[in-house]
Amino acid sequence: MKKGNSKNVFEVYNKIADCFAENRYQGLMEKKYLDELITHLDARSEVLDLGCGTGIPILGYLRNQNLNVTGVDASDKILALAKKNFPSTLFIQSDMRHLSLNKKFDAIIAWHSFFHLPAEDQPAMFATFEAHLNPNGILLFTSGTTHGEAWGSIGGEDLFHGSLSTREYQDLLTAHDFSVLKHQINDPDCGNANVWMAKYTPVFKTV
Incomplete structure (x- = not known):
């Protein structure tokens, strides 16, 4: 039985911040997805990097494409490193489950961050994305592909991952007016990541 923190994984990142920063892959295996995202944006579009970590490499790459990026992370230790890396970027400390920025963005990225939430906390996030x-x-x-949990390890700490099923994600996206642009399962060129890209297309109902 794993003894790690499954409810507030950011507390684990507070313990391993330096180790994470030193060992996080510095390459950009995510580039093809980021580049595809950028094709849907205009210059100076507003992007929310949700679970931004230290900002390397994703936030830094997006900044270099002249996008206005706001970084959010729940770990104060991780954010301290991010602020050193990108002192002119706006960073906000917040648990994504309680996010309420009173601002809308042209894109939201939750790369290898959203999947640290327990499965029972994930459905509510789609209203947050929408808002x-x-x-x-x-x-x-x-995301993962099946409903359940998995554990990894970094810096001697157990690291929790949660997931819904592929069908559950599809149903949640549809319910919140998202149309799927891309769904890649176990991309071998991207660390076997399961990637979703969707467009928010709200249906405005008249009374």
């Missing part, structure tokens, strides 16, 4: 996206905004996130 923070402009119409035709893009949501890019990674």
Whole structure:
């Protein structure tokens, strides 16, 4: 039985921040997905990097494409490193489950962050995504493929991952007015990531 923190994984990241920063792959295996995301955006579009970590490499790459990126992470230790890496970027400490920025973005990225939430906490996040996206905004996130949990390890700490099933994600996206643009399962060129890209296309109902 794993003894790690499954409810607040950011507390684990507070313990392993330096180790994570030193060992996080510095390459950009995510580039093809980020580049596809960028094709849906205009210059100076507003992007929310949800679970931004230290900002390397994803946030840094998006900044280099002249996008306005806001980083959010629940770990204060991780954010301290991110602020050192990108001192001119706006970073906000927040648990994504309680996010309420009173601002809308043209894209939201939750790459290898959303999947640290327990499965029971994930459905509510789709209303949060919806509330923070402009119409035709893009949501890019990674997930598992089956409902359940898995554990990894970093810096001697157990690291929790949760997932819904593929069908559950599809149903949640549809219920919140997202149309799937891409769904890649176990991409061998991207660390076997399961990637979703969807466009927010709200249906405006008249009374």
